[in-house]
Amino acid sequence: MKLIGMLFIVVSAGSVGFRIAFLLKKRCSLVRQFLQALQVLRNEITFCATPLPQAFALMAVSSDGTLGRLFSDVAKDMDRRRWATPQAAMEKALEQTPEELLAPILIALSKSLGKYDLDAQLMGIEAARQDAETLLQNLERERSLKSRTYETLGICAGLAAVILLL
Amino acid sequence: MMEQLLPLLPDEHAGQLSKMELEGLEEIRLRVGQPLLLRFAEKETALRPIVRQAQLEELVRRACRQSVYAHAETLRQGYVALEGGHRIGICGFGVMQDGTLHALRAPSSVMIRIAREVPGCADRLLSAVTDSTLLLGPPGSGKTTLLRDLVCQLSNRRRQRIGLADERGEISACVQGVPQLQIGCRTDVLVSIPKSAAAMMLLRNMNPQWIAVDEITAPADVQALEQAAYCGVRLLATAHGADLEDLRRRPVYRQLMAAGVFRTIVVLGADKSYTIREVEA
Numbered sequence: 001m002k003l004i005g006m007l008f009i010v011v012s013a014g015s016v017g018f019r020i021a022f023l024l025k026k027r028c029s030l031v032r033q034f035l036q037a038l039q040v041l042r043n044e045i046t047f048c049a050t051p052l053p054q055a056f057a058l059m060a061v062s063s064d065g066t067l068g069r070l071f072s073d074v075a076k077d078m079d080r081r082r083w084a085t086p087q088a089a090m091e092k093a094l095e096q097t098p099e100e101l102l103a104p105i106l107i108a109l110s111k112s113l114g115k116y117d118l119d120a121q122l123m124g125i126e127a128a129r130q131d132a133e134t135l136l137q138n139l140e141r142e143r144s145l146k147s148r149t150y151e152t153l154g155i156c157a158g159l160a161a162v163i164l165l166l
Numbered sequence: 167m168m169e170q171l172l173p174l175l176p177d178e179h180a181g182q183l184s185k186m187e188l189e190g191l192e193e194i195r196l197r198v199g200q201p202l203l204l205r206f207a208e209k210e211t212a213l214r215p216i217v218r219q220a221q222l223e224e225l226v227r228r229a230c231r232q233s234v235y236a237h238a239e240t241l242r243q244g245y246v247a248l249e250g251g252h253r254i255g256i257c258g259f260g261v262m263q264d265g266t267l268h269a270l271r272a273p274s275s276v277m278i279r280i281a282r283e284v285p286g287c288a289d290r291l292l293s294a295v296t297d298s299t300l301l302l303g304p305p306g307s308g309k310t311t312l313l314r315d316l317v318c319q320l321s322n323r324r325r326q327r328i329g330l331a332d333e334r335g336e337i338s339a340c341v342q343g344v345p346q347l348q349i350g351c352r353t354d355v356l357v358s359i360p361k362s363a364a365a366m367m368l369l370r371n372m373n374p375q376w377i378a379v380d381e382i383t384a385p386a387d388v389q390a391l392e393q394a395a396y397c398g399v400r401l402l403a404t405a406h407g408a409d410l411e412d413l414r415r416r417p418v419y420r421q422l423m424a425a426g427v428f429r430t431i432v433v434l435g436a437d438k439s440y441t442i443r444e445v446e447a
Contacts (some may be wrong), residue, residue, distance in 0.1 A: 113232070
């Protein structure tokens with residue numbers, strides 16, 4: 001019984017550490033997904049002249065989770081309300097599906113869309129891509145530095161607790 | 167119909183329009199510094215306040231669903247096609263590059279032309295349409311409406327295979343590949359492709375018995391129609407003109423008439439009535 005209790009404490013504390021490490025990994029994959037979605041947007045605008053509501057719908061298909069829901073909300077809102085600018089639709093979508101990590105980049109991107117000038121929009125997409133790349137680099141660095149630390153720390157904390165309880 | 171158009175208009179005008187009886191409305195005109203003008207079949211109504219330039223810019227953006235780049239080609243030609251077959255004609259400041267029109271900016275006036283589907287308007291005409299037919303009439307005489315119903319009836323009632331070259335999307339009003347207006351169950355439609363190219367694509371790929379095109383305007387259109395006619399396909403087309411004399415006067419149409427492509431000419435009047443003329447081979 002005592003052994004099972006000790007094992008339980010170690011596993012619980014360890015899982016906390018692993019969970020934090022997993023969250024770091026998830027944030028990186030979210031930004032990678034966003035970069036892929038940006039590529040979809042760029043291709044749709046440049047090569048297929050796809051209107052923004054449909055382009056956002058395609059971005060939603062190429063993403064999943066929070067990002068997919070967010071793009072889907074933007075697409076639906078722009079489709080329903082013709083007068084809705086990409087910025088207004090994005091802000092509304094972010095209220096419904098909060099996404100703190102990418103929110104500043106998404107707002108900046110949406111501000112550059114819907115203009116008369118295609119080049120200005122492509123520059124906006126490029127700026128968003130560069131910002132996301134920088135963010136991804138920072139997150140990757142953080143992950144490589146801290147991920148293992150959190151995992152080890154979790155298990156060690158569990159072991160320390162067991163020792164103290166003994 | 168107005169549910170699609172009201173969201174495009176400035177809020178103060180849309181509010182007034184939503185409370186009005188709009189039966190028979192044919193056009194909505196907005197000019198900078200002028201009140202919005204509603205043109206019905208037999209009257210005009212002006213709506214204040216006057217229209218501002220920024221409102222026209224916004225109208226065009228809304229019409230393009232905030233995606234002006236997606237309509238660059240038609241904007242260069244001065245129009246945007248809307249869902250439901252409606253069309254927005256735009257005048258403004260042309261930006262030229264290397265001698266060609268690159269873009270149309272700062273719209274100064276906008277005309278929303280309301281598409282109308284009149285099922286059965288070609289009933290009387292159908293029996294006369296046995297060979298290539300040209301619908302001739304002045305702007306607003308109902309050529310496109312008549313052509314649409316003719317295409318639909320030939321396709322449904324006569325069971326003919328029709329290839330429809332709908333360059334401006336006004337005949338079929340296709341949205342995401344789905345025609346919003348009745349064009350018949352045996353009709354294949356190509357949208358947003360220049361008529362001359364579309365006619366040849368239909369001819370090569372879809373094995374049509376008839377090819378229908380709206381508004382012959384360029385020598386390239388005439389050439390493509392001539393080529394199609396020589397391949398044994400019958401043609402349905404519309405052209406601007408008040409009477410047969412106009413056809414003979416304009417070089418583009420003169421060439422078409424000389425080639426003997428059309429055997430039946432339907433001359434439409436401004437009151438939307440029409441007379442059928444047979445042309446000697």
